[in-house]
Structure formats: structure tokens, C-alpha cells
Amino acid sequence: xxxxxxxxxxxxxxxxxxxxxxxxxxxxxxxxxxxxxxxxxxxxxxxxxxxxxxxxxxxxxxxxxxxxxxxxxxxxxxxxxxxxxxxxxxxxxxxxxxxxxxxxxxxxxxxxxxxxxxxxxxxxxxxxxx
Amino acid sequence: xxxxxxxxxxxxxxxxxxxxxxxxxxxxxxxxxxxxxxxxxxxxxxxxxxxxxxxxxxxxxxxxxxxxxxxxxxxxxxxxxxxxxxxxxxxxxxxxxxxxxxxxxxxxxxxxxxxxxxxxxxxxxxxxxxxxxxxxxxxxxxxxxxxxxxxxxxxxxxxxxxxxxxxxxxxxxxxxxxxxxxxxxxxxxxxxxxxxxxxxxxxxxxxxxxxxxxxxxxxxxxxx
Numbered sequence: 121x122x123x124x125x126x127x128x129x130x131x132x133x134x135x136x137x138x139x140x141x142x143x144x145x146x147x148x149x150x151x152x153x154x155x156x157x158x159x160x161x162x163x164x165x166x167x168x169x170x171x172x173x174x175x176x177x178x179x180x181x182x183x184x185x186x187x188x189x190x191x192x193x194x195x196x197x198x199x200x201x202x203x204x205x206x207x208x209x210x211x212x213x214x215x216x217x218x219x220x221x222x223x224x225x226x227x228x229x230x231x232x233x234x235x236x237x238x239x240x241x242x243x244x245x246x247x248x249x250x
Numbered sequence: 251x252x253x254x255x256x257x258x259x260x261x262x263x264x265x266x267x268x269x270x271x272x273x274x275x276x277x278x279x280x281x282x283x284x285x286x287x288x289x290x291x292x293x294x295x296x297x298x299x300x301x302x303x304x305x306x307x308x309x310x311x312x313x314x315x316x317x318x319x320x321x322x323x324x325x326x327x328x329x330x331x332x333x334x335x336x337x338x339x340x341x342x343x344x345x346x347x348x349x350x351x352x353x354x355x356x357x358x359x360x361x362x363x364x365x366x367x368x369x370x371x372x373x374x375x376x377x378x379x380x381x382x383x384x385x386x387x388x389x390x391x392x393x394x395x396x397x398x399x400x401x402x403x404x405x406x407x408x409x410x411x412x413x414x415x416x417x418x419x420x421x422x423x424x425x426x427x428x429x430x431x432x433x434x435x436x437x438x439x440x441x442x443x444x445x446x447x448x449x450x451x452x453x454x455x456x457x458x459x460x461x462x463x464x465x466x467x468x469x470x471x472x473x474x
Contacts, residue, residue, distance in 0.1 A: 144463060173434070175435070176380045176391055177381055177382050177391075177434045177435040178380075178382045178383060178433075178434040179434070180432035180435050211430075211463035213427060215427045215430070215437070217378050217393075217427070217437065218393040218395070219378045219380045219393050220378045220380055220435050220437060248349075248464075250350070250465060
């Protein structure tokens with residue numbers, strides 16, 4: 121896996137308890153800064169908004185939207201910033217239960233040819249304010 | 251969706267019937283060779299018959315027969331509650347609900363025989379159902395939580411022809427979750443009616459509630 125530091129920041133939502141909170145149906149807008157510690161050859165840098173389940177049951181998941189942020193590699197010492205803009209659906213909401221958890225994530229992927237992709241997951245909370 | 255829990259009991263009866271019939275066929279085939287001994291010389295000779303039959307296989311088959319009869323008897327007992335009470339009439343204030351919404355429930359149920367009721371209760375429950383592979387087997391685990399309960403009736407006698415009735419308001423928790431269904435994981439809400447009877451099997455009924463991903467008093471997309 122490539123040695124890259126990821127820093128995600130959001131311009132929408134509210135930061136609470138270490139996670140960015142979003143209302144269902146709202147926009148997830150922000151940017152990700154990639155700071156490579158080595159030269160990285162990548163086919164593409166992708167951002168994906170998705171949810172998945174965790175807990176005792178087998179995993180269910182769904183990708184809401186995926187976008188290519190950039191194509192091409194990264195060079196050491198040259199951080200790059202890319203913006204993203206997604207729209208959340210109305211459901212499902214984030215949930216922490218007894219056997220079942222529903223987790224939303226913004227996933228940034230470096231598509232590295234002939235090697236394992238470098239993946240960064242930024243967990244978010246999707247729930248109405250109450 | 252309404253589900254009277256007698257469906258499982260009828261399935262139990264059907265299974266017991268099939269099981270018992272299947273075992274009886276085996277017993278008849280097994281004992282067939284020994285029937286001439288039972289009626290030797292035109293006389294009924296049970297002693298000779300029992301002496302001739304290999305006991306261990308016979309008792310083994312008898313055990314299976316007893317299991318089938320026990321399942322059938324239990325299923326019939328569970329279904330017998332239909333002799334005592336008619337199906338419950340549950341009327342809800344809607345078909346779909348928002349998170350945090352109050353559910354108005356009215357209840358009526360006719361008694362077909364005199365009966366002593368221990369309790370009649372309405373429950374609002376949340377159920378998580380998860381499915382997973384364990385080796386080649388698929389396992390299912392369920393966690394059900396009672397969110398709210400309302401007692402319609404404590405211990406009371408009902409005469410044949412009389413009705414039990416009542417009303418309740420049960421509220422979905424505002425910090426709760428909407429209905430969620432995926433291939434391996436589900437979260438569902440149910441309204442349950444529980445009636446405990448003396449000398450008869452208990453009456454149970456459940457109805458699934460559709461809870462939308464919207465807060466009570468909010469917009470469909472969850473925004474205020």
C-alpha cells in the first residue's frame with residue numbers, strides 16, 4: 121500500500137463527538153488533501169459515498185455514488201487537494217444496535233496498478249437532528 | 251402485515267401428521283414379517299409376537315412415533331385457543347409511521363367460551379434479525395426489545411359472547427430508527443397482542459409496522 125497521508129475536511133454538516141454529522145438528504149461537500157510520502161503511480165483517485173452494516177450478520181453494503189477526483193500519480197512532497205460533492209439519500213440512517221450497526225463512510229481510494237489500492241475511510245454520521 | 255401466530259402451530263400440526271405417518275409406514279413394514287406369529291394357528295398370541303420382534307429396533311421406531319404424536323398434540327393444544335377467542339380486531343391510526351410518532355391502537359376481541367384471562371397486553375417491539383454463514387450453514391440470530399407496553403386487562407373473567415376491548419397510545423421513540431431491510435440484516439417494528447389464559451393456550455398476534463425514515467413533524471427527507 122502506498123504511503124500517503126489523507127486529510128478530509130467538510131464544508132457541510134456539523135462536527136460532533138469526533139464525527140461529521142449530516143442530515144439525511146443533505147449535501148456532503150468538502151475536500152481531501154493527499155500528502156504522499158513516496159512517489160505513487162495511480163490510475164485514478166476516487167471518492168465514494170457508501171454505507172455498510174457491521175455486527176453479527178454478514179455485511180450488506182451499498183455505494184450511493186462514486187466519482188473520479190483526479191487521474192494520474194502523486195509525487196513526494198507535493199500535496200494535492202481535491203474537492204467532492206455528494207448528495208445523501210433519505211435512508212438508511214446511521215444506527216448502533218445490539219446485533220446490527222449501520223455505518224456511513226466517505227471512502228477515498230488510490231487505484232494503484234498491480235498493487236493493493238490505498239484506501240482511506242472517513243466515517244460520517246447520517247441522522248436527523250433531534 | 252398481520253400475522254396471527256397460529257400459522258406456525260398449523261405448520262406444526264402438518265409436520266406432526268407427516269412425521270407420524272412416515273414412522274407408521276416404517277413400523278408396519280418392519281412388523282409385517284412378524285404378523286403371522288401374532289395370529290399363529292388362528293389364535294391371537296401377543297406373547298409370541300413380542301418374543302419374536304427384535305426389541306431395540308421396535309422401541310427405536312416407537313420412540314419416533316411418540317415424538318410425532320407429542321408434536322401433534324402440542325400443536326393442537328396451541329390451536330385450541332381458537333375455540334376460546336375469535337381473532338383480535340386491532341385498528342391502528344395509520345399504516346406507516348414516522349420516527350417518534352404516536353400510534354393509536356384500538357382493540358376488540360370476542361370470547362367464544364367462558365374463560366379466565368390472566369392478562370391482555372399490547373407491546374411495541376423492535377426486532378433485529380441478522381443472518382450469517384457459519385461454515386456451510388446459514389445461521390439466523392434475532393434480538394427483540396420491548397420498547398413500550400400497555401396493559402389492556404389484568405386478571406378477569408369473560409363469559410361466552412362477551413368482548414374484551416380497550417385502547418392505547420404507543421409511541422415510537424424519537425431517538426429511534428426507521429424500518430431497515432437488507433439481504434442479511436433487518437430492523438423491524440412490531441405491535442404485539444398478548445393474552446394469557448388459564449387452562450388454555452395463550453393467544454398471540456403480531457402486526458408489523460412500517461416506520462419511515464422521517465421524524466414525526468419533519469419533512470420526508472428528514473430535514474426540518
